[in-house]
Amino acid sequence: MKQVVTVQGTYVWINPTSVSAFDIRMLAGNAPFEVVSANELHCTLMYSTDVQNYRHLLDSLSNSIIRANIVDCVEWLDNNESSYIVLLLDSQPLLNLHSKWSNLGLTHSYPKFTPHISIGAKIIPSKTVASYVAQLSKRIKEFPITITLQNEGLDFLKS
Numbered sequence: 001m002k003q004v005v006t007v008q009g010t011y012v013w014i015n016p017t018s019v020s021a022f023d024i025r026m027l028a029g030n031a032p033f034e035v036v037s038a039n040e041l042h043c044t045l046m047y048s049t050d051v052q053n054y055r056h057l058l059d060s061l062s063n064s065i066i067r068a069n070i071v072d073c074v075e076w077l078d079n080n081e082s083s084y085i086v087l088l089l090d091s092q093p094l095l096n097l098h099s100k101w102s103n104l105g106l107t108h109s110y111p112k113f114t115p116h117i118s119i120g121a122k123i124i125p126s127k128t129v130a131s132y133v134a135q136l137s138k139r140i141k142e143f144p145i146t147i148t149l150q151n152e153g154l155d156f157l158k159s
Contacts, residue, residue, distance in 0.1 A: 009049035009109070009157040010057065012101050013042040014066060014094070016117065020147035024087065024117065027070070027136070027145060032128045033085065033120045043068070043089060043117050043149060045097050048106035049157065057154060060104055066093045066149045068115065073136040075129065078122075085120035085133060087140075089147075097152070 016024060021038040028035045068091035076084045094115040102108065123129055 010046065010106055010154065011044070011048075011157055012046040012057075012106070012152060012154045013044050014097065014149045014152045015042050017148045017150055020149065023145060023147060024070075024119065027087075027140075028119050029136075031085070031120060032126075032132050033123045035119050036121065041117055041119070042153075043094060043115055045094070045152065046101040046106050047109050048101075049109045050105075050107050057101075057104055057106075060100070061152045061154055062097075063151055064093070064097075066091060066097070068094055068147055068149060070117075070140055070145045070147060073119075073133050073140055075123075075125065075133045077125065080122075081125075082122045083120075083125050083129070084118050085123060085129070086116040086118050089115040089117065091115055094149075 015021075018038070021041045024041055025035060025038055068089040070087045071090045072088040074086055074088060076086055078084065095113070098108070098113045098115075
């Protein structure tokens with residue numbers, strides 16, 4: 001029996017270069033949680049739950065080289081009593097890429113686009129994690145880091 005896959009939306013991202021992925025992993029240091037692997041680090045450009053046929057968007061993917069400043073580390077709580085540890089990025093080119101995907105007809109499923117890279121996912125909030133985030137945030141503000149991202153990717157959200 002053939003399994004039917006239903007498209008639930010579109011997901012677009014850009015990856016840090018291998019050097020920047022290494023820098024991010026080094027920045028994360030001895031985190032009190034499992035740090036996202038270097039090959040899974042990415043910046044989401046669009047998470048759209050619009051259910052339409054967007055196969056034509058594959059032609060819009062770019063290999064542009066984007067620079068971004070890591071400006072902070074924060075903990076974002078999700079609805080399942082866990083959290084994500086993210087590095088906030090400051091980059092007009094990332095904002096421009098997000099706008100490109102909006103102009104191509106995708107609607108971001110979050111009210112505001114905040115460029116970031118998650119370094120930890122589904123973390124149990126704790127004082128240890130909060131202290132780590134505060135220390136990393138302070139270090140980032142004292143010693144800013146610029147990373148390079150390249151190679152947009154696109155996939156269809158499937159059920």
